Amino acid sequence: MATSIADRAYGTIRADIVFGRLSPGARLRLDRLADVYGASVSTLREILSRLSSEGLVIAEGQRGFRVASVSPAGFEDVAAMRLLLETYALPLSFSAGDLEWESRVVAAHHKLAFMERRMLAGDQKDTELWKRYDREFHQSLIEACGSQTLLDLYGSVFDQYLRYQMVAVVFRGEIAAEEHRTLLDSVLTRNADRACAVLTQHVNGCVAYTLESGALV
Amino acid sequence: MATSIADRAYGTIRADIVFGRLSPGARLRLDRLADVYGASVSTLREILSRLSSEGLVIAEGQRGFRVASVSPAGFEDVAAMRLLLETYALPLSFSAGDLEWESRVVAAHHKLAFMERRMLAGDQKDTELWKRYDREFHQSLIEACGSQTLLDLYGSVFDQYLRYQMVAVVFRGEIAAEEHRTLLDSVLTRNADRACAVLTQHVNGCVAYTLESGALV
DNA sequence: ATTTTCAAAATATCAGATAATTTGATTAAT
DNA sequence: ATTAATCAAATTATCTGATATTTTGAAAAT
Numbered sequence: 001m002a003t004s005i006a007d008r009a010y011g012t013i014r015a016d017i018v019f020g021r022l023s024p025g026a027r028l029r030l031d032r033l034a035d036v037y038g039a040s041v042s043t044l045r046e047i048l049s050r051l052s053s054e055g056l057v058i059a060e061g062q063r064g065f066r067v068a069s070v071s072p073a074g075f076e077d078v079a080a081m082r083l084l085l086e087t088y089a090l091p092l093s094f095s096a097g098d099l100e101w102e103s104r105v106v107a108a109h110h111k112l113a114f115m116e117r118r119m120l121a122g123d124q125k126d127t128e129l130w131k132r133y134d135r136e137f138h139q140s141l142i143e144a145c146g147s148q149t150l151l152d153l154y155g156s157v158f159d160q161y162l163r164y165q166m167v168a169v170v171f172r173g174e175i176a177a178e179e180h181r182t183l184l185d186s187v188l189t190r191n192a193d194r195a196c197a198v199l200t201q202h203v204n205g206c207v208a209y210t211l212e213s214g215a216l217v
Numbered sequence: 218m219a220t221s222i223a224d225r226a227y228g229t230i231r232a233d234i235v236f237g238r239l240s241p242g243a244r245l246r247l248d249r250l251a252d253v254y255g256a257s258v259s260t261l262r263e264i265l266s267r268l269s270s271e272g273l274v275i276a277e278g279q280r281g282f283r284v285a286s287v288s289p290a291g292f293e294d295v296a297a298m299r300l301l302l303e304t305y306a307l308p309l310s311f312s313a314g315d316l317e318w319e320s321r322v323v324a325a326h327h328k329l330a331f332m333e334r335r336m337l338a339g340d341q342k343d344t345e346l347w348k349r350y351d352r353e354f355h356q357s358l359i360e361a362c363g364s365q366t367l368l369d370l371y372g373s374v375f376d377q378y379l380r381y382q383m384v385a386v387v388f389r390g391e392i393a394a395e396e397h398r399t400l401l402d403s404v405l406t407r408n409a410d411r412a413c414a415v416l417t418q419h420v421n422g423c424v425a426y427t428l429e430s431g432a433l434v
Numbered sequence: 435a436t437t438t439t440c441a442a443a444a445t446a447t448c449a450g451a452t453a454a455t456t457t458g459a460t461t462a463a464t
Numbered sequence: 465a466t467t468a469a470t471c472a473a474a475t476t477a478t479c480t481g482a483t484a485t486t487t488t489g490a491a492a493a494t
Contacts (some may be wrong), residue, residue: 004279004446030476040448042259045477046266053270055369062455063220064476081366083303149298150378152272153370160366221477247445257479262446279486281445438493445486453475462469 009037028065089142091192097144108140116177170214245282292381306359308409314361327343333394385432
């Protein structure tokens with residue numbers, strides 16, 4: 001048994017929230033979850049407690065748990081936080097990253113670009129995998145920043161951001177792909193300023209696009 | 218019964234970690250904790266899970282929990298994160314805060330200043346209360362920033378920072394008190410730039426002072 | 435010294451049980 | 465007809481005690 005029951009259920013529930021299979025605001029009844037995820041009520045409570053301090057779940061007094069709700073303001077808030085952390089970390093990572101790091105970025109971009117080409121070709125079924133690669137790429141960009149605290153916070157913020165993106169399954173296709181390529185290029189030329197500028201545009205563009213789509217109203 | 222058993226125990230354990238009554242690295246044996254904090258093992262696990270996603274506790278595979286350990290690098294890391302969040306939020310709060318907010322800051326500073334005078338007069342026994350007021354003052358400064366996500370992250374980061382300060386019970390007396398006065402004054406004149414500059418000095422000074430004290434080695 | 439072995443301790447997880455709270459529907463009162 | 469009061473069912477919070485794994489540490493063997 002590689003991982004514990006709790007870890008497995010934690011990962012599944014978390015993904016179910018992030019990818020929208022558990023809708024925003026949905027009540028999370030303990031006994032029902034226990035059935036679905038094959039873990040006991042006590043274990044479930046542990047998991048939901050963890051998720052609630054990550055902001056994906058809300059614990060309401062004596063009224064149990066529910067999936068955190070979404071709002072346009074919430075998206076802008078989370079996006080701003082993502083930008084703050086990521087633009088802070090990018091220059092640090094760019095100046096501290098070695099060849100080992102650089103090649104991890106190249107590898108992450110390779111996977112992401114492959115997926116983007118597939119999506120552009122009309123194959124929309126692996127949205128989830130695509131988003132996973134998106135996350136891994138962005139994470140790899142800042143991985144060499146040297147601050148574990150920042151990377152932890154970023155992980156939590158990114159998944160909240162991701163959930164918003166998924167609520168309105170938005171594929172901005174060539175625009176985003178181009179921005180990702182520019183980001184990769186800035187890594188190879190170690191141009192942190194350019195990377196920050198593109199990233200800001202990347203995130204703000206995505207937020208604007210999503211909000212305009214009306215999916216969050 | 219105003220608050221639940223879990224909430225009460227959570228608060229107590231958290232304070233015990235932040236204020237050093239539970240030492241960095243100490244193992245947290247479940248049955249022992251259950252005795253001490255008057256909660257069952259299942260409830261304890263819930264609490265420790267929460268604390269572990271806040272970074273105050275480490276969950277080690279199948280080996281239970283322990284208090285997160287400390288290191289000079291960890292302090293610098295957390296301090297940098299605190300500065301990032303706080304200097305980002307200060308200008309926002311300064312421009313969005315109304316009179317209601319301003320008066321909350323004045324009130325928080327009043328309590329903090331009172332405590333600082335007492336500590337300067339040689340009465341070192343209420344260190345914990347002093348730190349609580351310190352926290353409340355800084356929290357109040359950014360409270361009007363408009364981002365709940367930021368305030369949540371800040372709360373978690375601040376307590377990690379606080380723990381480092383408490384490990385080396387450092388009272389920088391008049392220096393810190395002066396900086397707090399300057400911060401209050403910047404609120405009243407809405408000078409965010411000055412506030413950020415003072416804050417940066419405040420935090421960096423405290424980190425340097427603590428590291429030099431050798432308490433973290 | 436290093437490795438192997440094995441019992442004791444601790445953890446992860448579960449399945450009920452109990453008390454307190456919340457929810458919703460029903461009834462009573464304005 | 466709306467609001468308020470009432471009450472049983474559902475749900476949660478919490479505990480106890482049980483089982484299966486894992487980890488730990490000491491003793492034995494190499």
